[in-house]
Amino acid sequence: MNSKERGRRRFLKDGAAMAQLGLAGLAAGTLRSAKAQTLGSETAEARAKDTRFYGERSRFVNSARTLVGTGPASNTPLQDSVGIITPSSLHYVVMRFRDEPPDIDPRQHRLVIHGMVDRPLIFTMEELKRMPSVSRIHFVECAGNTSPVERRSAKTVQETHGWTSCSEWTGVPLSLLLKEAGVQKGATWVVAQSADAGKHTKSIPMEKAMYDVLVAYGQNGEPVRPHQGFPLRLLVPGWEGVANVKWLRRIQVVDRSYMMKVESVDYTVLRPNMDGKALWYNFQLGPKSVITFPSGGQRLPGRGFYEITGLAWSGGGTIRRVEVSTDGGRSWKDAQLQQPLHRIAHTRFRWDWNWDGEEAVLQSRCTDDQGDVQPSVAQISKQWGVTTDFWKETETRVNHWNAIHSWKVTRDGSVQNALFS
């Protein structure tokens, strides 16, 4: 992509009057694309409400996100997932400052790029959609997904792992916008800010901003949905969810990290043995996987053939291997991976299993193309300097938990969460 973007650099030369409106140009949004016009008709709106024109789900399908804890957070129903795409309507939601997403009119929305740049820029949505775009399938996962404190009493995979989802995202590379604006010498970070009332902000190092970050307006072939940031969000592949700023309206180029409250308190990784040290700038999510069928709360009707299936993902790159165990980790077999593989995306794995009717402990373990292997609970504990029993009692919130997960199948076929097996 870098060579592509170099080739495209300053592509706005002929159309410079459009993009380089400057910050004073806020009211200059006179451009209207035919796209906006075709979308704007009342006829289309009426038709969208007609099931013949906007195909609804069957009334027998009512898989939904479920509320976990208090506040406006809900989890993807991974136990119902098939393939690698999460339906946009079922993408997990964590909102920090509100119960409902803001109701943004895309014709009024603007993205501002300013700070340490040669040419501050302001874009309408229509202008962004004219620019060179890319589409990529990526997961987004909350750093708190599967945190032991909140998840140890959970029953289903929706409750234990439902803060991860995967979509085909479409947008403009942030690097392209930054190059158009002209990043000044000494600029080392960007600060992204949301248009919602909470003004959620996130600092991102320039190196990542120039690498693979998207300013995304499309999700699974249609506009990003309101809960996911309509009309515009940041997509920071492989980094914790909080970095993927929704309702994006401002990108400031700066020479330091601005650690906002949410970054410095809520999202640092405290060492649970309380030696006073914390891991800052630990943004990338490690290799992780979970079996979605059979999973907690389900029941196998009897011995015989089952396809064990689940999802694996890593912030570090492409999943190269998933192994499955049915005996609590004593032996492992290679699962099949859905092809083609996508970088920093949910990867579906499948493994054929003949259940003999005896008690079984199902686990999955993934490896990414950097060679990083999903750790066991024992390995994570050693890394943190605690015993495995620590996780059963602690009230310390732990982010970036990516340990191998266990589901216990009892002889009656019921499947139970066995987080610390």
Place this chain on the structure above:
Amino acid sequence: MNSKERGRRRFLKDGAAMAQLGLAGLAAGTLRSAKAQTLGSETAEARAKDTRFYGERSRFVNSARTLVGTGPASNTPLQDSVGIITPSSLHYVVMRFRDEPPDIDPRQHRLVIHGMVDRPLIFTMEELKRMPSVSRIHFVECAGNTSPVERRSAKTVQETHGWTSCSEWTGVPLSLLLKEAGVQKGATWVVAQSADAGKHTKSIPMEKAMYDVLVAYGQNGEPVRPHQGFPLRLLVPGWEGVANVKWLRRIQVVDRSYMMKVESVDYTVLRPNMDGKALWYNFQLGPKSVITFPSGGQRLPGRGFYEITGLAWSGGGTIRRVEVSTDGGRSWKDAQLQQPLHRIAHTRFRWDWNWDGEEAVLQSRCTDDQGDVQPSVAQISKQWGVTTDFWKETETRVNHWNAIHSWKVTRDGSVQNALFS
């Protein structure tokens, strides 16, 4: 996949009691998976209606399928498409015998495999979901898409090309079910039948049935939607849409093709010069592409930079190359293809264009990995033995039209359908 399936052959050995219920076992549907149980709660249903739990589109987004002609057919709004996935709700619809899809209770639905097999089989949906599955991204296109008779007066790409859509489909390989049933010597075709009142049927040669056909229950990460065949449809990659039988309930293994009315009259390809000959068994769709932006009915607000983008697909395999012309085919430039490439799938292409404000004719031309190149209108005409003017007047319906498509950009920026440029 073949080696995979060979390895899995007779996987039901231990669970044979489940699958080999035989045709008399229709009432034996006593198995209930936990999945069905978790889906069935009224609480989940209530939550699904709550926008916090089932994320709706923005009220500013009303892109919808549009009715074309008479009857229950509607087109995908390709002018609004981004990436390669079509939202399930916007997948094109052609229904032959009804205005609304049947309202099938998946707990009551059965798939029967019978005819020239050693072991007739009957499956509940829960049984199918336990079996080895695959997920693949494939397009589905109606053979009549872009037929000149219906499309020459069309204005938008939704009207000219909207009978093609692309989804991640999940299901069981038909080959696996056929191997379980045990195909008898001399069997050369399968006949697939729908559960709807029209009992739509389609004959498919055994060679294709054993190659890459899916019995699909998943679409874009959730159950197939009613308009697309809930709870079960056939997915016949690269073949005309009519072969992808929706609401699938019966697969009969036979020793000849049963040419039903819809196959023998509506879907044969008549030679338009009326020499009395017809092409039968012409099922595979050729290489085809179209520019979705800028496209008919849209208006460019002024000269300057635009990303030309569109979709290419081929029933023959993977798209390897897309070229774009802005001068009506006198010169061509290679477009960028969205990675990774998927076989028999929509492939997004992109090309950077600086419009000088003069009249332009935009075209795209694709090549698949078999070396097949999308033909020009002149080449198609020559193949049919007619002049290019023929298409402007004929009332003969032509299926499998895959000619290079032209959009004319006038100096005022408006974009017009120029089907026969």
